[in-house]
Amino acid sequence: MSWSKNISINTWRCGRLMSMYPQHYVDPIYKMEDQCSKRTELLRLSHIPIKGALNNSSDTIFNGEIKQKMVNYITKNGEGFLSRKLMAQTLEMIKRTQLEGSYISPGYNKTETDAESLLIQAVENCRPLLQLSSIKRGGVKYHVPIPLTNKKSYFLAMKWLLDASREKDRKVSLPEKLAWEILDAAHGHGRVIKKKEELSRQCESNRAYAHYRWS
Template sequence: MSWSKNVSNNAWRCGRLMSMYPRHYVNPIYQRDAQCSKRVELSRLSHMPIKGALNNSSDTIFNGEIKQKMINYITKNGEGFLSRKLMVQTFEMIKRTQLEASYITPEANERGTDAESLLIQAVENCRPLLQLSSIKRGGVKYHVPIPLTNKKSYFLAMKWLLEASREKDRKVSLPEKLAWEILDAAHGHGRVIKKKEELNRQCESNRAYAHYRWS
């Protein structure tokens, strides 16, 4: 019984690692800006097999990388339609809030009403540069500051925004709570900005242990 279970687990793992494309196939470059900046690389790849682009890979004004990642992080139990609907409602709430603020104070009009631009600005403001990693040396654990990759920093920024919006009052809908968190982060304040600054302070106080990263 245990042998058959191990075989099935190994087959499932192999199936997860398998792909319909061989390893020598290269990833597609579908963004127009990337194609213009990588003309030399495109000419080199002109005779190489290329993987097919994903269904959500398109270079249009309606598709954004950060927006698509945020939709994926909102998604639970495969409810992609629901997560897209929540993101649309969040953008609508952001634009409505910015328009109302522009009628009251002219300074708010300078920040713009483009919800996607405000989302990108909020994620950029929330991105941490370092994180603390527990490393054991001589029987003692030290919290060592380690630089983050771009992918991990973007992930933490969007994760913190969603966690902060979900921790608020349950009587308020998620789009409204997420819209307020995005606006606060885009303007440089809010709980997520404080969390990032606290992490930076902890990394600064533990910088004396940074050499343990290589030892």
């Protein structure tokens, strides 16, 4: 039994190593702005093997990094088509809401109607800078504020937006709930903004324990 188990593990390891790129392969540069700003680097990499670009890597105006990550976080059970459809409905509802408000308000020319810009603004407003981590020193646990990486802060911001929209009334569709959460966060208020401010207050109150991070 153990012999067959070792064979299956070794086979899985070999298959995984063969399916991955070697270490000397470099990441592709597919964005036009990066290609223009990194001309010298492209010339240096002209004779170095490059990894293949991902299927969702595109430089069109319809592709956005924040939007693609939101689609990935919405996806459940591998239903990517459904998550892309829900994201498209969310952006459409944001644009409709902003257009309706622009015609009602007197200063409608200054109203932002670009749904993707509002999504990016909402995520930027919800990004936390610090997070509390439980560290044990001398038999006592302290909640120590620790700075977050950019990747983790973006992940938490989008996760909070999705969690806040899913906690609302189940009779309302997800695109509508998510659209309202994004609009609230883009304008600096809402449940997610309050959650971020509460986390910031907790980190500020526990800043006296920040040195335990290195001790």
